Amino acid sequence: MNVDALKNLTPQHRKIAAGVTIGLTLLLAGNFLIRPQITRISELKAEVTQLSGELTVYQAKIKRLDQLIQENKRLQGLLEQQKRQLPDTHEVDNLLKQVTDAGARAGMNFKLWRPGSPAQHPNGLYQELPVDVEIEGLYHQIGVFFEFLGQLDRIVNVKDLSIKPIGKDGARLRANFVTTAFAAPAPAPPANPAAAKKGK
Numbered sequence: 001m002n003v004d005a006l007k008n009l010t011p012q013h014r015k016i017a018a019g020v021t022i023g024l025t026l027l028l029a030g031n032f033l034i035r036p037q038i039t040r041i042s043e044l045k046a047e048v049t050q051l052s053g054e055l056t057v058y059q060a061k062i063k064r065l066d067q068l069i070q071e072n073k074r075l076q077g078l079l080e081q082q083k084r085q086l087p088d089t090h091e092v093d094n095l096l097k098q099v100t101d102a103g104a105r106a107g108m109n110f111k112l113w114r115p116g117s118p119a120q121h122p123n124g125l126y127q128e129l130p131v132d133v134e135i136e137g138l139y140h141q142i143g144v145f146f147e148f149l150g151q152l153d154r155i156v157n158v159k160d161l162s163i164k165p166i167g168k169d170g171a172r173l174r175a176n177f178v179t180t181a182f183a184a185p186a187p188a189p190p191a192n193p194a195a196a197k198k199g200k
Contacts, residue, residue: 095154095181096131102148108137111174120185129181136166136174155182 096115103110112134120127135145142163149156161177 095152095156098152098154099131099149099156099179099181102152103135103145106137106145106148107141108135108145110135112176116178118183124185126182127185129183131179131181132176133179134174134176136172138171139173142173142175149179156180157182 100110100113110133112132114132116130116132118127118129135142137145146158149158157180158177159180161175163173163175166172166174
């Protein structure tokens, strides 16, 4: 830089030169120092806004936590109740014994008890276990028997009911029907039988 040339400048030109120098300095400082900081501040503000939104969501979930815990307990109780009504397959024998016990208490005489093949319901939520039944007894005994069935904890349906008088006086009746118990769905077969045997 030629210092002599600066000395020869008029005071007005010196002021202009100083102004230009200061302006360039500020411009360079703005581009290289201030603007990156402004960009970073904007990014941080956006991040704070995002975190604030997430915090609001989590706070709302925390407020609902007690409600969700209570709802979970209610659903667990409902599930246990439904399990009592829908036994596992190995419990069905006990359920069918309760049916025959109900018939014995009502004074019925079982003539036929023929279990059918289990059938998986199309929705996959349960399987049906039908039994063909033939009983004999008086009219009121048959009514008491069906009342006992209705009082069982487990679900037992009666369908295809047919009642006919037997004997000379017709006082005794013969009832044919299908009683259907419901059980939890059968477990799905393992994808790899060899691996299942190995696991056992």
